Amino acid sequence: MLKSPHNSADKKRQTTCILTSETVSVAVAVPIAGAYDYLQSKGTLQAAVAGQSAAGISRGTIVTVPFGGRLVTGIVMGAGAGGVAPEKLKAIHAVAPLPTLNEAFISFIERVAAWTLAPIGAVAKMVLSQPQALQRPPQTTLFTPAKIMPDGVRITPARQQVLDVLGDAGAMTAAELARIANVGSGVISAMAKADMLTAMQVSADRPPPPPQTDRPSLTLTGEQQAAADIMVAACGTGFHPFLLDGVTGSGKTEVYFEAVKAVLDAGKQVLILLPEIALSSGWRSRFARRFGVAPVEWHSDIGNSQKRKAWRYVLSGEAKLVVGARSALFLPFSNLGLIIVDEEHEHAYKQEDQTIYQARDMAVVRAHIQKCPIILASATPSLESWVNAGKTGETPRYQHIGLPNRIKGAALPAMSAIDLRQTPPERGRWLAPPLVEAIATRLAAGEQSLLFLNRRGYAPLTLCGSCGHKLVCPNCDSWMVAHKLSGQLRCHHCGHQTRPSNHCSACGQDDTMQACGPGVERLAEEVLWRFPDARFAVLSSDTVGTPKAADAFIQSVIEGDVDIIIGTQMVAKGHHFPNLTLVGVVDADLGLAGGDLRAAERTFQMLSQVAGRAGRESRPGEAMLQTLDPENQVLTCLLEGKRDAFLAMEAHARSLAGMPPFGQLAALILSSHDEKRLHATLRRLDQSRPHFTGVDIFGPAIAPIGFLKGRHRGRLLIRTDRSVDIQGILRDWLADFKPDSGVKLHIDIDPYNFL
Numbered sequence: 001m002l003k004s005p006h007n008s009a010d011k012k013r014q015t016t017c018i019l020t021s022e023t024v025s026v027a028v029a030v031p032i033a034g035a036y037d038y039l040q041s042k043g044t045l046q047a048a049v050a051g052q053s054a055a056g057i058s059r060g061t062i063v064t065v066p067f068g069g070r071l072v073t074g075i076v077m078g079a080g081a082g083g084v085a086p087e088k089l090k091a092i093h094a095v096a097p098l099p100t101l102n103e104a105f106i107s108f109i110e111r112v113a114a115w116t117l118a119p120i121g122a123v124a125k126m127v128l129s130q131p132q133a134l135q136r137p138p139q140t141t142l143f144t145p146a147k148i149m150p151d152g153v154r155i156t157p158a159r160q161q162v163l164d165v166l167g168d169a170g171a172m173t174a175a176e177l178a179r180i181a182n183v184g185s186g187v188i189s190a191m192a193k194a195d196m197l198t199a200m201q202v203s204a205d206r207p208p209p210p211p212q213t214d215r216p217s218l219t220l221t222g223e224q225q226a227a228a229d230i231m232v233a234a235c236g237t238g239f240h241p242f243l244l245d246g247v248t249g250s251g252k253t254e255v256y257f258e259a260v261k262a263v264l265d266a267g268k269q270v271l272i273l274l275p276e277i278a279l280s281s282g283w284r285s286r287f288a289r290r291f292g293v294a295p296v297e298w299h300s301d302i303g304n305s306q307k308r309k310a311w312r313y314v315l316s317g318e319a320k321l322v323v324g325a326r327s328a329l330f331l332p333f334s335n336l337g338l339i340i341v342d343e344e345h346e347h348a349y350k351q352e353d354q355t356i357y358q359a360r361d362m363a364v365v366r367a368h369i370q371k372c373p374i375i376l377a378s379a380t381p382s383l384e385s386w387v388n389a390g391k392t393g394e395t396p397r398y399q400h401i402g403l404p405n406r407i408k409g410a411a412l413p414a415m416s417a418i419d420l421r422q423t424p425p426e427r428g429r430w431l432a433p434p435l436v437e438a439i440a441t442r443l444a445a446g447e448q449s450l451l452f453l454n455r456r457g458y459a460p461l462t463l464c465g466s467c468g469h470k471l472v473c474p475n476c477d478s479w480m481v482a483h484k485l486s487g488q489l490r491c492h493h494c495g496h497q498t499r500p501s502n503h504c505s506a507c508g509q510d511d512t513m514q515a516c517g518p519g520v521e522r523l524a525e526e527v528l529w530r531f532p533d534a535r536f537a538v539l540s541s542d543t544v545g546t547p548k549a550a551d552a553f554i555q556s557v558i559e560g561d562v563d564i565i566i567g568t569q570m571v572a573k574g575h576h577f578p579n580l581t582l583v584g585v586v587d588a589d590l591g592l593a594g595g596d597l598r599a600a601e602r603t604f605q606m607l608s609q610v611a612g613r614a615g616r617e618s619r620p621g622e623a624m625l626q627t628l629d630p631e632n633q634v635l636t637c638l639l640e641g642k643r644d645a646f647l648a649m650e651a652h653a654r655s656l657a658g659m660p661p662f663g664q665l666a667a668l669i670l671s672s673h674d675e676k677r678l679h680a681t682l683r684r685l686d687q688s689r690p691h692f693t694g695v696d697i698f699g700p701a702i703a704p705i706g707f708l709k710g711r712h713r714g715r716l717l718i719r720t721d722r723s724v725d726i727q728g729i730l731r732d733w734l735a736d737f738k739p740d741s742g743v744k745l746h747i748d749i750d751p752y753n754f755l
């Protein structure tokens, strides 16, 4: 088999009709594979030539093919690329009993592969992620009354009851029938045996109930209505990207629900992407209130059978609305009419392993190909979307829609800094006196407070007070984090765990190991010490492991069972706690420490979001930020409510440096268990580096986390001007480059992670 370039099908895009060529090109769902030529089987080819479309193969047909000694699924991308004599090719094994993927979706798959430089097989694998969905669904037996009752059968009262029930219902399973007719199951099997009932096999799956769009909705405020009107008017008129930029608590969800309604009414499908963390019961119940049904969900927490059904009904068009995490973007919608990316600034949209892609950006690509609107919603837009909305003087590509006010007339929280140099906490404590006082005031008033610290566990570092030895992970360049609740030391990179000991393994002394710095568990200890009567709860991925547990937690806060919430970023966004009036940020400088490209932007977004949890209803909210550096520009913009000024400043700095979105970045990440081989590969890569104007290559260098999960790591960073075809340069550079055996090479276009 000859590997054909994965964009070869581009040239054959017109082939949406049945392919009459002897060979077809198939993107096999294998992470490192390209597209390969296969023979059409005799039957399918004859049918194609004869114009019998039902059995013929077209672009977008899902097939099973032999590959590397086993059978794998794949997607037909077009006619074969040629280059290998047909007699040397293998034939397609089977055609899946499914509708063909549509042209827009196949083009999208090609575009994702071309943009991310991932092999097309890796993208096909994301699309065909549910092998079960490709097979015949499980069947169930339904019974109907026989058309002609056999002669001589006895119609007992029980049998008559069964026939009466079926007379009304038409067809039923044996269990349903027994229950509703109130007879034993023996009655039904006897009737079937006597040919009084006819059995038929049907799919056991039922399509999801369609959302009801005629239910009463909240009365939108004038501002909300104006925003909704603009977006509703754009639905059905082709590609139209919006940036829905509304302050925290401005009611963005209700606004985009109006566009959802318009698209559903037009009979099209809707995809709503949420960062995984925001798939909360709050969002679900609001959806259910508005549309009368539960949405079809797609994320890591739903089971395979639910996924199988979702996948099939998305393809058949019967799933009208899907809400999901980033991978939902690779569902095979047959009739997509609108995409919404909520909290569009969230870094959770960047997939960092396997195929590395930014789901928000790829969602815009999909909407463009699909010729449908897309709504990017946020209270703290990403700089990318801000620039695309023309806010930095460039030609606008997205339409900006602002919601500058909170609903119900609530004000944004008052923000203030607590200068830890002037009013530090006591030694070994983390809450400064002004914050402690503010919490006490809230407790007395029966209001809730939230303490935000984006650090899981008890303490980020444990060291020996005598020799300074630090406890580090054996598999990674990272500290072992103390977790007191579970009584363990844990590496947050690889999950390695050990039991803490008071004995220093370096100097041999006893009772010298000390916890350094706070995590949320340590903060809880301080809260208990300061406010012994207060009810507090910790929300982090360690204390609340499943979405169900998170929902229960959120509910208990809403019901007023908690006075003080202590949380990591899990608590920072999306939640609406009516009685929460104080937010204390324990370490406002934490996010700035790394100093990567987006550190300032990320910190600004995170702190605005967490502050935005305060005072969302009648009582005014306040946010206090503990810092050692109150003059820092991120904090001053935040404190003065100058978001747009912050974005302008950030845009200016990035534009001067030619950094995204004013330039382009790509990272090459190499890793190996064998350090020598890694270095040899890095050296060869360095020697083959291209030289172009407008292209800078930094490195190769040992990665900041030079050892991760047992692998040594090196990186290169490529920066280019915006006009440069960065993918083209990388494609040429790497086309003939083979890493040493055992060395993995990952390409990250527009990296968010620089470690």
Ligand SMILES: Nc1ncnc2c1ncn2[C@@H]1O[C@H](COP(=O)(O)OP(=O)(O)OP(=O)(O)O)[C@@H](O)[C@H]1O
Pocket: 218, 219, 220, 221, 224, 246, 247, 248, 249, 250, 251, 252, 253, 254, 286, 378, 379, 407, 573, 574, 575, 576, 612
């Ligand atoms: N027109 C309205 N009338 C009454 N309540 C509304 C209206 N619009 C929204 N709400 C309610 O206001 C609250 C905040 O709305 P929503 O969560 O959509 O805001 P948001 O802009 O998404 O906020 P954030 O960005 O902070 O998550 C919700 O409880 C919502 O049900």
Ligand SMILES: [Zn+2]
Pocket: 473, 474, 475, 476, 478, 491, 492, 493, 494, 495, 496, 709
């Ligand atoms: Zn580790």
